[in-house]
Amino acid sequence: MAPVWVNHHENGTINPFDRAVAYGDGVFATMRTAAADMPAGILFLDGHICRLQQGCERLGIEWHASDLLIEQLQQLARQYPQHCIKLLLTRGVGGRGYQAPSSSNVTEVVSVNAIPDHYLDWQQSGISLASSSICLGRQPLLAGIKHLNRLEQVLIKSQPLVDTYQDWLVFDCDGYVIESSMANLFIVKNNQVLTPAITHAGVSGVMREIIIDTLLCHGIAVMATRLTLSDVQAAEHIFITNSLFGMIDVTAIDDFQFSRWTQTARFRQILSVNL
Numbered sequence: 001m002a003p004v005w006v007n008h009h010e011n012g013t014i015n016p017f018d019r020a021v022a023y024g025d026g027v028f029a030t031m032r033t034a035a036a037d038m039p040a041g042i043l044f045l046d047g048h049i050c051r052l053q054q055g056c057e058r059l060g061i062e063w064h065a066s067d068l069l070i071e072q073l074q075q076l077a078r079q080y081p082q083h084c085i086k087l088l089l090t091r092g093v094g095g096r097g098y099q100a101p102s103s104s105n106v107t108e109v110v111s112v113n114a115i116p117d118h119y120l121d122w123q124q125s126g127i128s129l130a131s132s133s134i135c136l137g138r139q140p141l142l143a144g145i146k147h148l149n150r151l152e153q154v155l156i157k158s159q160p161l162v163d164t165y166q167d168w169l170v171f172d173c174d175g176y177v178i179e180s181s182m183a184n185l186f187i188v189k190n191n192q193v194l195t196p197a198i199t200h201a202g203v204s205g206v207m208r209e210i211i212i213d214t215l216l217c218h219g220i221a222v223m224a225t226r227l228t229l230s231d232v233q234a235a236e237h238i239f240i241t242n243s244l245f246g247m248i249d250v251t252a253i254d255d256f257q258f259s260r261w262t263q264t265a266r267f268r269q270i271l272s273v274n275l
Helices: 019-023 045-059 066-077 118-125 152-160 206-217 229-233 264-271
Strands: 004-006 028-030 081-091 107-114 127-131 168-170 177-180 184-189 193-195 220-224 238-244 248-253
Touching: 019 081, 028 045, 045 066, 045 081, 045 206, 066 081, 066 107, 118 184, 118 248, 152 168, 177 184, 177 193, 177 229, 184 206, 184 229, 193 206, 206 220, 206 238, 206 248, 248 264
Parallel strands: 127 168, 127 248, 193 220
Antiparallel strands: 004 107, 028 081, 081 107, 168 177, 184 193, 184 238, 238 248
16 A cells, blocks of 8 residues: 555545545646655656646645645655655535635645556657547636546546557547647657647646756747647657656557657656656
8 A cells, every 4th residue: 555644644534525525626746756866856846836836726725835745745755766756635624515615724645656667668668549539628727737636537547448559649529639648748740849738628747847848948949739630640759748757759649650759868868757
């Protein structure tokens, strides 16, 4: 069982009336700790805390990361190098039905898990995606937030994948490409990098923002825009990003094949996200 702390109490439990249980009322971050041969810490911690803060503000949850929480996260990073730390924030208990309480009593849940072994293979070999028949709803008030209501992703992951594919390519209900089921997506074409605009659906991942900033700093043009399946099929290279595996090439989508981008390994090295 994964180590877990609820409001800093090890092996603590969540109140069954917590709004996370009833309504998925909260946000979360999945963070990676540095490898043992690197300075101890959580990679891009400031970015994760900032995104959690922004998500809370958009949902009207009053929360700021306390010094006690930051110290706990840093201590766990020292204790568990090259692991996944998940920080989950809920609005807590209160309110009447859907109506939120006038003030938040935030529940903080911290857990530690191993990084899946196959992520190293994915970094080395790339992965293939299959188009999902389950689409994401369009809701601009929630778009970009990594909120706790992940039922769409649960349904997507419930579809059986053919052995030759490792994940799903996901569209919104208007047919635009948004992401993979667990990562943000980028395409490379004509010396430019394009990524789906996350304005009506999807999650704006911390690694997505880091990659965009890094590419721009190295003189590579990046644009967030609406992408169709035809746009993706016409790409020269495709890669996906998340905070655990960093940056991984996509070598196939359905029956379309893609060559690996020569810059992927370089930027993983620059960002110290190799496994």
